[in-house]
Amino acid sequence: MTIKPQGRVVGGTCQNSKLTNKLDESVYAYAKGVYWLELLKIKMVPKKWNKPTRNGTKVKFIYPQSQEEFDKSYEDLKKYAAEIDEQYGLGIVLVDGPAQKDGEPTC
Numbered sequence: 001m002t003i004k005p006q007g008r009v010v011g012g013t014c015q016n017s018k019l020t021n022k023l024d025e026s027v028y029a030y031a032k033g034v035y036w037l038e039l040l041k042i043k044m045v046p047k048k049w050n051k052p053t054r055n056g057t058k059v060k061f062i063y064p065q066s067q068e069e070f071d072k073s074y075e076d077l078k079k080y081a082a083e084i085d086e087q088y089g090l091g092i093v094l095v096d097g098p099a100q101k102d103g104e105p106t107c
Helices: 025-041 067-088
Strands: 011-016 045-049 057-062
Touching: 025 045, 025 057, 025 067, 045 067
Parallel strands: none
Antiparallel strands: 011 057, 045 057
16 A cells, blocks of 8 residues: 655745845845845745844745746746836846756755
8 A cells, every 4th residue: 555645835934044134225135136036946936025134034935836926926026126226226137038057045
């Protein structure tokens, strides 16, 4: 008799210890965008960003159950990148296409 597991993980919380409240606002905003993109690359969709603390920023995420959930988060990231670029003049350019190099965020 073979027992097959029932259920699946649909999300969770991770913490990025580098996104602290000690960072300059523009540096934090840029790093948040980079981390968001890294999460999407490993198919994790951020749903809620907690306020940064000295220990980092906690992010609640889901594993998307549809392409629409993934696409919406990517569109939200593009809007966020445009907003922080306008606010801080960071020169951010987010383009569609393959990653320049592989990497996974540390949760």
